[in-house]
């Protein structure tokens with residue numbers, strides 16, 4: 232059995248590494264230097280430095296190699312998922328496990344909805360509190376594996392489980408996706424609080440009120456509250472809102488310190504929350520859901536001054552919890 236991984240960033244490489252414990256892995260990467268480093272040096276210094284990669288991972292710059300795998304972990308960033316997948320040999324009808332966390336800007340669609348535009352192949356979502364470096368180093372990690380088809384989902388849980396990588400089955404695909412997409416935006420907000428020196432009370436308040444926003448939006452889109460309170464929602468929110476290992480939190484940290492968002496975003500690595508924030512605001516308005524923290528993050532990313540945005544948030548009318 233061979234697993235395909237689409238994307239040679241930190242998360243694709245980490246997933247390839249953990250899967251290579253039991254199966255051969257074919258990894259498609261966009262960058263020739265990433266392909267060369269994985270095949271020749273057993274390393275990915277550009278996106279996942281410091282991890283010695285398994286010889287069972289074979290990298291390729293050609294998507295044709297993915298046809299050898301019956302299961303693909305799709306790890307291209309959310310805004311590129313559609314274009315990347317359109318170049319892959321989907322006619323083989325592999326089972327797809329979607330691992331990006333975001334909402335497509337052009338369509339306001341979640342990742343499984345984007346995939347449904349391209350193929351009717353079986354599809355699941357893998358999401359949860361998962362810093363790539365920790366997963367690649369074999370530290371204990373638990374994730375949500377969500378699939379509408381319980382038979383496919385439970386088989387995937389069995390196939391993807393490893394001694395330190397523990398998937399939990401859910402049939403709530405929308406809930407798993409919304410948790411991962413929204414927590415990235417809230418992590419930026421928490422970074423801002425840290426960077427602006429607003430204190431730990433403020434950060435805890437943001438996590439709790441942010442979770443209320445995630446829940447309101449999720450329920451409006453058909454997610455279940457128990458999914459949002461699980462690994463892919465609250466679990467990931469706690470992780471990324473409390474650590475500078477999070478790219479989203481680090482982006483917020485810089486914004487809170489007064490650095491321009493555009494400069495902070497000029498990197499090879501992706502902070503998905505930056506693309507998601509304005510899209511989430513639009514989707515929330517369309518659903519008639521109030522998301523003041525997401526609105527604040529979108530305003531900050533568009534260049535609004537930190538002091539003004541924080542003052543406006545604090546000046547909102549008092550309300551019941």
Ligand SMILES: NC(=O)c1ccc[n+]([C@@H]2O[C@H](COP(=O)([O-])OP(=O)(O)OC[C@H]3O[C@@H](n4cnc5c(N)ncnc54)[C@H](O)[C@@H]3O)[C@@H](O)[C@H]2O)c1
Pocket residue numbers: 238239240241242243244260261262278306307308309311315330331332333361362363364499500501502503
């Ligand atoms: N890094 C993590 O710890 C982690 C954990 C869980 C989920 N994720 C999610 O996984 C997804 C991928 O993140 P990552 O951390 O692997 O990325 P990364 O920041 O490590 O690397 C950036 C990736 O984006 C790709 N990319 C850049 N421009 C592109 C384009 N035009 N077309 C296609 N691909 C392009 C690069 O090839 C590279 O694979 C994101 O949605 C992220 O939220 C990341």
Ligand SMILES: O=P(O)(O)OC[C@H](O)CO
Pocket residue numbers: 332359360361362363415418467470471476477478479480501502503
């Ligand atoms: O570094 P971040 O902020 O993209 O977070 C990575 C993962 O999503 C954590 O679960």
